[in-house]
Amino acid sequence: MSFVWPRLLWLLLLLPLLVLLYVSILRQQHATMLRHAGLALVQEALSRNRGWRRHLPPLLFLLGLAAMMVAMARPVAVLTLPQEERTIILAMDISGSMRAADVGPNRLAAAQAAAHSFVAAVPKSTRVGVVAFAATAALVQPPTRNHEEIDAAIDRFQLQRGTAVGSGLLVALAAIFPEAGIDIQALTGEGEAPPLRPGSTPPPPKPPKPPPVAPGSYPDAAIVLLSDGQRTAGPAVEEAAQFVADRGVRVYTVGIGTPEGEVVGYEGWSMRVRLDEATLKGVADATRGDYFHATSASELEQIYRNLGSRLVMKTQQTEVSALFSALGVLLALLAAFLSLYWFKRVL
Known part of the structure; x- marks a missing residue:
C-alpha cells in the first residue's frame, strides 16, 4: 500500500500523546478517590x-x-476488480489439421465445446468476437455482447485447407481497432487491389501508422488464439505477432494436440499434423500473454473457462481513503454507543 500524501502520516504521532492524556486522567481520578474514602468504596x-x-x-x-x-x-x-467495456477476440484454427483425434472426439469439436464454455464464463458486459482462420482468415462474428450470436458463429465452423496463423492474428487485431484502418490485404498479401480505371476516384489516403507502444500495455482488449501452431500459409507468425505487440494487445495462445501428432486425411491427401509449441509460445511471449497446452477436451475446456474469468478482471491502483474513513466513523460511533449503554455518558 502507498499514500498520495504520506507526510500526513506524522499525525499518527499524536496517538501516543492521547494515550498519555488518558492515563493521566485515570491517575487523577484514582488520586481523588484516595482522598475521599467514601468515594473509594463506591469506586470499588x-x-x-x-x-x-x-x-x-x-x-x-x-x-x-x-x-x-x-x-x-x-x-x-x-x-x-471487474473490468467494464472489455473486448476479447477468439481466433480459432479451422484448418484440416483440426480433424486430428489426438484430442477427442477431435480437435475442432473440443475447441468448439471449450469456446462455448469461455463465452459462458465472461459477463454480459464483455464484448466477444470470433475470427476463424485456415488458408485465409475472416471475422465471422464482430464483437458483441449477445452470447447467442457468438455461440451460433462457433457452431458454423467448417474445416478448410491451409493454416494462416499470422492472418488470424491480424484480422483479430483489426476487429479490436475497427477505426484504425488496418490494411489486412496489404499485411497478409491475400489478393491484390484492382487497378484504377481512367476517371475513377482514387481511394482515400491510409491513416498513418500509430507509433508502437509497450507490449501488453493496452488493457481494454485481448486475443485468445487456439491452434496447433503449424503455419502453412499467410504472413510470418513472428511478424504478425510483433504487429499486434506494437499495439499493446496481449495474445493468450492455447495449443491443442500433441507434439507427436497423428496422420490425418482430407480431400485425398494425408499428412502428419503436430503441435508447434515453439510458435505459440513465441506469440505469447512477444505480446506479454501466456501459453497453455491442452492434451484433452476436459483440460481444454478448463483452460478456456479459467481464461474467461481471468480476462475480465483488471488489477489497478485504487484509492481506498473512503474505506478507512468509513472504518474510523464506525469505530467512533461504536465507542460512543458502548459508553452510553454501559456508563450513561459519552466516553
Whole structure:
C-alpha cells in the first residue's frame, strides 16, 4: 500500500500523546478517590461491574482516530476488480489439421465445446468476437455482447485447407481497432487491389501508422488464439505477432494436440499434423500473454473457462481513503454507543 500524501502520516504521532492524556486522567481520578474514602468504596463497588468495559470505548475511539488519520494520507492499494467495456477476440484454427483425434472426439469439436464454455464464463458486459482462420482468415462474428450470436458463429465452423496463423492474428487485431484502418490485404498479401480505371476516384489516403507502444500495455482488449501452431500459409507468425505487440494487445495462445501428432486425411491427401509449441509460445511471449497446452477436451475446456474469468478482471491502483474513513466513523460511533449503554455518558 502507498499514500498520495504520506507526510500526513506524522499525525499518527499524536496517538501516543492521547494515550498519555488518558492515563493521566485515570491517575487523577484514582488520586481523588484516595482522598475521599467514601468515594473509594463506591469506586470499588462499581469496578466489579465495569472491569475491562471501562477501557474499551476509549480504545475503540482511539482506533477510529487512527483510521481517519490514515485516510487523510489518501492510501492507495492494488486491487483486482471487474473490468467494464472489455473486448476479447477468439481466433480459432479451422484448418484440416483440426480433424486430428489426438484430442477427442477431435480437435475442432473440443475447441468448439471449450469456446462455448469461455463465452459462458465472461459477463454480459464483455464484448466477444470470433475470427476463424485456415488458408485465409475472416471475422465471422464482430464483437458483441449477445452470447447467442457468438455461440451460433462457433457452431458454423467448417474445416478448410491451409493454416494462416499470422492472418488470424491480424484480422483479430483489426476487429479490436475497427477505426484504425488496418490494411489486412496489404499485411497478409491475400489478393491484390484492382487497378484504377481512367476517371475513377482514387481511394482515400491510409491513416498513418500509430507509433508502437509497450507490449501488453493496452488493457481494454485481448486475443485468445487456439491452434496447433503449424503455419502453412499467410504472413510470418513472428511478424504478425510483433504487429499486434506494437499495439499493446496481449495474445493468450492455447495449443491443442500433441507434439507427436497423428496422420490425418482430407480431400485425398494425408499428412502428419503436430503441435508447434515453439510458435505459440513465441506469440505469447512477444505480446506479454501466456501459453497453455491442452492434451484433452476436459483440460481444454478448463483452460478456456479459467481464461474467461481471468480476462475480465483488471488489477489497478485504487484509492481506498473512503474505506478507512468509513472504518474510523464506525469505530467512533461504536465507542460512543458502548459508553452510553454501559456508563450513561459519552466516553
